[in-house]
Amino acid sequence: MSDFESMKELTIDYALRATWQAVTRMYNEEAKQNGLTMAIGFTLLSIDPKEGTPSTALGPKMGMEATSLSRILKSIEQKGFIQRKPNPDDGRGVLIHLTALGLEKRKGVKEVVLQFNDVVKAHVNEQDLAGFNNTTQVINKLIQEKKIFNKTTTN
Numbered sequence: 001m002s003d004f005e006s007m008k009e010l011t012i013d014y015a016l017r018a019t020w021q022a023v024t025r026m027y028n029e030e031a032k033q034n035g036l037t038m039a040i041g042f043t044l045l046s047i048d049p050k051e052g053t054p055s056t057a058l059g060p061k062m063g064m065e066a067t068s069l070s071r072i073l074k075s076i077e078q079k080g081f082i083q084r085k086p087n088p089d090d091g092r093g094v095l096i097h098l099t100a101l102g103l104e105k106r107k108g109v110k111e112v113v114l115q116f117n118d119v120v121k122a123h124v125n126e127q128d129l130a131g132f133n134n135t136t137q138v139i140n141k142l143i144q145e146k147k148i149f150n151k152t153t154t155n
Helices: 003-010 012-032 038-046 055-062 066-078 100-123 126-144
Strands: 082-087 090-098
Touching: 012 038, 012 100, 038 055, 038 066, 038 100, 055 066, 055 090, 066 082, 090 100
Parallel strands: none
Antiparallel strands: 082 090
């Protein structure tokens, strides 16, 4: 057995990466049928459908770099999914609002995400799902607190 083969059987990292890549492929295949990408769908879901969302808040909310977000916003603005409006609370700021077409696309994306959740929940018992959610929360907390590669902390 190669080192890589043994790694995939032993590491949490491999399980997370392989699963996320499979989920990404699945969402992109579904999104493609509607002229979208997973990134566009995630962006549409991240925009408040009633109030709009400040452009400066979208990047941090999505965990995305400004340049990547800027490209996506430009693309979905050209497709007619969003429009930019001045932020009445901040004269220098811009609010991103969904258009009627954007709201329609967002609704479809939300249905896809909810279907994924429903199917997974139908195949995973509540205790296992709770354990999965707890595990991901612990991993995120360890990363946020820089406890993974901090040489002075062991737990």
